[in-house]
Amino acid sequence: MAARTPASAARRTIATPVILALILLGLALLAVGSGSRPFNQTMIDIFLRVVLAVGLYIFVGNSGVMSFGHIGFTCLGAYAAAWLTMPPMMKQTLLPGLPGWLMETQLPYWAGAVIAACWAAGWAALFGKILMRLSGIAASIATFAMLAMINTVYSNWETVTGATSSVVGIPIIRSIWPYLIAAVVAVFIAWGHAISRAGLALRAARDEPTAAAASGIDIARQRLIAFVISGAVMGMGGALFAHSIGVVTPDTFYLTLTFTTLSMLVVGGIGSLSGAVLGVVILSGLIQGLRWLEAGVSIGATTFAIPNGLQEITLGIVMIVILAHRPAGIMANSELNWRRARPEIPDDVPGNMPTNKE
Amino acid sequence: MKNMSKFSVALLACTAIAPPVLAQDDKIIVGFATAESGFMQAYDKPAQDAAMIRIGEINAAGGLLGKQIEVVNADTKTDRAEGAKAGLSVIDAGADLVVVSCDYDFGAPAALAAEGAGLPSFFLCAESIKAGIQGVGPNSFSASVLAAVQGATMAEWSFTKKNARSYYRLLDTWTEYNKGICDGFDYMLPKLEGASLVGEDTFKNEDASIAAQITRIKSLPAEPDAIMLCTMMPGAVSAIKQIRAAGINSMILNGSGVDGSYWLSAVPDLSNFYVPVQGSIYGDDPNPAVTAFNAKYKEVTGGDPSTQYVYPGYVMIDVWAKAVERAGTTETAAVVAELEKMTAEATLFGPRTFSGELHHQNSAMYLIVETENGKPAVVDNWTISAPIPVADLMK
Numbered sequence: 151m152a153a154r155t156p157a158s159a160a161r162r163t164i165a166t167p168v169i170l171a172l173i174l175l176g177l178a179l180l181a182v183g184s185g186s187r188p189f190n191q192t193m194i195d196i197f198l199r200v201v202l203a204v205g206l207y208i209f210v211g212n213s214g215v216m217s218f219g220h221i222g223f224t225c226l227g228a229y230a231a232a233w234l235t236m237p238p239m240m241k242q243t244l245l246p247g248l249p250g251w252l253m254e255t256q257l258p259y260w261a262g263a264v265i266a267a268c269w270a271a272g273w274a275a276l277f278g279k280i281l282m283r284l285s286g287i288a289a290s291i292a293t294f295a296m297l298a299m300i301n302t303v304y305s306n307w308e309t310v311t312g313a314t315s316s317v318v319g320i321p322i323i324r325s326i327w328p329y330l331i332a333a334v335v336a337v338f339i340a341w342g343h344a345i346s347r348a349g350l351a352l353r354a355a356r357d358e359p360t361a362a363a364a365s366g367i368d369i370a371r372q373r374l375i376a377f378v379i380s381g382a383v384m385g386m387g388g389a390l391f392a393h394s395i396g397v398v399t400p401d402t403f404y405l406t407l408t409f410t411t412l413s414m415l416v417v418g419g420i421g422s423l424s425g426a427v428l429g430v431v432i433l434s435g436l437i438q439g440l441r442w443l444e445a446g447v448s449i450g451a452t453t454f455a456i457p458n459g460l461q462e463i464t465l466g467i468v469m470i471v472i473l474a475h476r477p478a479g480i481m482a483n484s485e486l487n488w489r490r491a492r493p494e495i496p497d498d499v500p501g502n503m504p505t506n507k508e
Numbered sequence: 509m510k511n512m513s514k515f516s517v518a519l520l521a522c523t524a525i526a527p528p529v530l531a532q533d534d535k536i537i538v539g540f541a542t543a544e545s546g547f548m549q550a551y552d553k554p555a556q557d558a559a560m561i562r563i564g565e566i567n568a569a570g571g572l573l574g575k576q577i578e579v580v581n582a583d584t585k586t587d588r589a590e591g592a593k594a595g596l597s598v599i600d601a602g603a604d605l606v607v608v609s610c611d612y613d614f615g616a617p618a619a620l621a622a623e624g625a626g627l628p629s630f631f632l633c634a635e636s637i638k639a640g641i642q643g644v645g646p647n648s649f650s651a652s653v654l655a656a657v658q659g660a661t662m663a664e665w666s667f668t669k670k671n672a673r674s675y676y677r678l679l680d681t682w683t684e685y686n687k688g689i690c691d692g693f694d695y696m697l698p699k700l701e702g703a704s705l706v707g708e709d710t711f712k713n714e715d716a717s718i719a720a721q722i723t724r725i726k727s728l729p730a731e732p733d734a735i736m737l738c739t740m741m742p743g744a745v746s747a748i749k750q751i752r753a754a755g756i757n758s759m760i761l762n763g764s765g766v767d768g769s770y771w772l773s774a775v776p777d778l779s780n781f782y783v784p785v786q787g788s789i790y791g792d793d794p795n796p797a798v799t800a801f802n803a804k805y806k807e808v809t810g811g812d813p814s815t816q817y818v819y820p821g822y823v824m825i826d827v828w829a830k831a832v833e834r835a836g837t838t839e840t841a842a843v844v845a846e847l848e849k850m851t852a853e854a855t856l857f858g859p860r861t862f863s864g865e866l867h868h869q870n871s872a873m874y875l876i877v878e879t880e881n882g883k884p885a886v887v888d889n890w891t892i893s894a895p896i897p898v899a900d901l902m903k
Binding site: 186187188190191192195243314315316318322324394395396397399402444445458459 | 544545582588589591592593594596597599600612613617620621624638642643644682683684902
């Protein structure tokens with residue numbers, strides 16, 4: 151067995167992000183190869199959901215604290231991207247309340263996305279400093295309150311966010327590559343965090359909070375680190391979301407997106423990075439397949455179509471069936487690896503040390 | 509696990525089968541990237557049916573430029589991200605014109621996709637100035653009339669024809685559309701000599717009670733001649749009911765959003781209530797061709813038009829087809845140029861004007877529908893004395 155150094159941990163687990171990146175690359179090549187614009191856009195959508203699900207996994211998967219508030223960071227990222235990349239002329243008419251220096255700024259989309267990620271991370275640090283002292287259901291409810299606060303501010307600050315009106319003029323990026331890169335970067339960030347000292351400590355605190363605290367782990371601090379990193383990834387996702395359709399409104403980043411992202415993560419396996427990615431890919435694949443059936447398929451001379459709306463029902467049933475058979479999600483707590491289902495090496499986790507349980 | 513991911517890849521591959529269809533020379537394609545499900549369907553479907561009637565008429569008369577018009581559809585599911593995809597799919601299917609959802613917020617992603625592909629787009633019935641050059645780009649149009657024109661029409665008409673002098677402005681801040689109506693009212697009021705605003709207030713569509721606002725109206729020294737009510741369904745019904753229940757009998761002026769008789773049973777014997785419409789669904793339109801259209805609509809869809817928002821769909825295909833005919837091609841720049849040349853172009857529902865500055869109507873002939881004892885009927889028509897300048901619309 152390899153010595154327990156960070157380098158060896160990286161070597162042992164690098165297969166997971168590499169396999170996931172290859173799956174994503176395969177999907178991107180499929181989209182490019184098809185030459186169909188709507189299919190390309192569908193794939194862009196899937197990559198965005200991968201970014202969001204992975205961003206959510208970084209915090210929820212490692213800390214075990216359910217968060218309903220992460221889409222708030224996506225909202226922050228999307229609007230930051232709008233502020234930074236829209237032509238100044240459009241900002242003057244749509245968002246007259248922006249400060250002068252921001253009004254004049256027009257950055258390329260990638261720079262906007264990086265700054266948007268930092269902006270979301272900054273707010274995550276501020277909120278996290280307060281929220282991470284809570285635990286269990288109280289923390290989850292507090293994150294939900296945070297989402298509601300962000301949404302309320304963005305829905306009403308007329309001169310800076312355009313309130314409920316659509317903000318338009320954001321450059322639209324229809325090339326799939328930036329989205330692929332973002333998804334792969336998100337996967338590697340999540341992996342890097344998971345194998346880091348902070349990631350290990352956080353998982354230890356998730357599984358055995360008392361023992362972890364007794365071993366000197368500052369749980370609130372470890373949670374805060376994960377919260378900030380996941381906030382940054384969610385912010386990046388939001389920025390790219392804005393560039394994918396060119397329009398942002400506050401209600402896009404509210405309950406529907408929150409629950410879609412959460413359900414994809416839960417179906418994939420909440421405690422697994424591979425689960426976050428595969429949950430999105432499998433459910434999105436299913437959604438697309440059903441939509442395709444809804445639109446109608448020609449078999450010989452007859453067109454076969456399922457009634458409109460059946461897609462949502464089928465999706466719900468499939469999710470129930472998956473969760474009934476695999477309550478911990480498709481991947482449960484395991485990760486994809488070259489070799490089959492290699493068990494997690496147990497002695498990495500402090501919580502696995504012999505403990506006296508009464 | 510590997511099998512499952514293979515399965516999903518295969519599933520995704522299936523959706524990629526439809527290859528892009530190149531524009532074909534023997535037909536003209538209109539792509540509808542509109543809502544076939546979700547709440548926007550209630551707005552998109554009727555207008556789209558009207559558009560289909562016009563397309564049917566053109567095809568029956570030999571087509572456009574000698575070619576038949578074909579239609580392709582993609583469902584936006586009342587979702588913005590799906591809207592972008594729907595726009596792209598009709599573009600891939602070879603659309604020469606992309607028709608998008610009625611509402612600016614939901615139609616914009618598909619319209620932006622069309623703009624990106626260099627194709628003309630038409631919003632079915634959006635009434636915000638953003639639905640056009642200002643919010644999409646130089647090839648985008650709206651088939652309806654700006655909300656501001658409705659507010660301005662009601663102000664000027666009531667001043668001139670009903671001798672209203674004191675006005676109260678009650679705005680529901682829920683949507684851009686509502687704000688647009690009141691913006692038009694605000695623009696017109698100072699131009700009417702002798703008219704005064706005796707008070708103003710706001711509420712939210714979802715408010716169960718507007719008692720506070722009503723108390724303020726009641727505490728005015730005299731009941732205002734008219735209340736400009738800038739709101740829409742579903743909150744409008746409750747607001748109107750509460751105003752009348754409080755014993756306020758002032759005229760109530762509205763935008764077109766409250767047209768239709770489907771809700772009138774909720775406010776029995778409503779009177780002194782005025783709505784501007786592009787055409788009458790009540791069978792009493794001064795233009796017999798509109799009544800004939802209503803009959804045809806009933807024949808095709810099995811029901812009468814429920815509101816005036818059916819009509820813009822018909823106007824849209826009408827003006828676009830004329831522009832294509834004049835340009836002799838469906839090529840975007842030529843068609844847009846012909847549309848921009850239209851000044852007071854006659855349509856079934858009044859004259860339409862487009863310019864290089866505005867792809868929307870900043871003036872239009874409106875019929876005034878009065879509801880008396882719960883019975884709506886056309887009583888007058890009005891065109892504002894001067895179009896609302898674009899600078900005022902952008903405020």
